[in-house]
Amino acid sequence: MLPPRAYFFIGLNIIRVLSIVALVLVFASNIVTLVHDVEAVNRFMAAKGSDVSASNSTITDMLNCDYIEDSTVPNQPAGIFWAVLNRLLIIGQTVVLVLSELGWPSKFFDRFFPVLGKDFGLGALGVIQCLIGAAILSHFVDDFTLVSAFFLFSIGCLNIFVGLIFRQGAKSKRSITSWREHAKSALPTHVAGVPVAPIVTHAPSFVSNVFGNEKERHSTASDGSEASTTSSKASLGFGRQGEKAAAMKGYFISKPLESLPRYAPK
Structure with missing residues (x-):
């Protein structure tokens, strides 16, 4: 169909x-x-x-x-x-x-x-x-x-x-x-009639304020610490550290809705 x-x-x-x-x-x-x-x-x-x-x-x-x-x-x-x-x-x-x-x-x-x-x-x-x-x-x-x-x-x-x-x-x-x-999009756009397409949006202003102090601490570090930070960012991957680094830059990644299969017991 x-x-x-x-x-x-x-x-x-x-x-x-x-x-x-x-x-x-x-x-x-x-x-x-x-x-x-x-x-x-x-x-x-x-x-x-x-x-x-x-x-x-x-x-x-x-x-x-x-x-x-x-x-x-x-x-x-x-x-x-x-x-x-x-x-x-x-x-x-x-x-x-x-x-x-x-x-x-x-x-x-x-x-x-x-x-x-x-x-x-x-x-x-x-x-x-x-x-x-x-x-x-x-x-x-x-x-x-x-x-x-x-x-x-x-x-x-x-x-x-x-x-x-x-x-x-x-x-x-x-x-x-x-x-x-x-056709290039491999992710589903709708689940049970609800749009779940990945949307990248800017974070609210209060998120920038929360992580602002941490950014300042990184900016006051020495050249050696900056090099180590750069190398660590390059290997953050898709885990919690990567999500935290993305949030520091002001971006959120939407997650698909959690749902159970139809045959699952209620």
């Missing part, structure tokens, strides 16, 4: 993989759409500059359309510029989002794009994915681009939902490095 954090880790990383796949599909589909738009504009410009008779109704209808035929480019001044710029911006956004999902470079995102950094959740990522999907779906596109954009929009909604649940802790729960750091 896996702990709950293992299920969170697996589920969040599955969503991350689906998000990366959707972004890669949108990246590829927008390149294909960009190529088709450029080819359609070239055909449109060739038909516009041809010496065909003005009575040809097909050419006239094509020139008077709101959009260039077989493309997403509007038939207006600088329409091709804005259409190509839109596709390039979408491609650039997908690249940035893929890098943020991979967590590289993390320092760059933490400094220049904090909403995509490790200290924020998945809500902002989902909103950006939904905006990209809506921008693509608002145009007439081919089947490949349509499916990719709809898939990205669905993953964006899922990321928003997950971000509302886990908030800023979503990325830390799915992080592989944090999982490894947590």
Whole structure:
């Protein structure tokens, strides 16, 4: 039986993989759409500059359309510029989002794009994915681009939902490095529902006052006694002397709770 954090880790990383796949599909589909738009504009410009008779109704209808035929480019001044710029911006956004999902470079995102950094959740990522999907779906596109954009929009909604649940802790729960750091701890963290993780804390002020005189006595000793004290501290071990030396420095080490096995007689 896996702990709950293992299920969170697996589920969040599955969503991350689906998000990366959707972004890669949108990246590829927008390149294909960009190529088709450029080819359609070239055909449109060739038909516009041809010496065909003005009575040809097909050419006239094509020139008077709101959009260039077989493309997403509007038939207006600088329409091709804005259409190509839109596709390039979408491609650039997908690249940035893929890098943020991979967590590289993390320092760059933490400094220049904090909403995509490790200290924020998945809500902002989902909103950006939904905006990209809506921008693509608002145009007439081919089947490949349509499916990719709809898939990205669905993953964006899922990321928003997950971000509302886990908030800023979503990325830390799915992080592989944090999982490894947590796995390094060999001591139990809970016994019978009570947290018993080893916690090193500073001692209260009265403890420092109690052991203060002893510290002063050690400070007034000669150089020879200091050398002997240093050698004795190096071999204090984990017994009473070691605990006393740690308390003199102002630290306490918590002990696990004492408990009896279930089969022990009461």
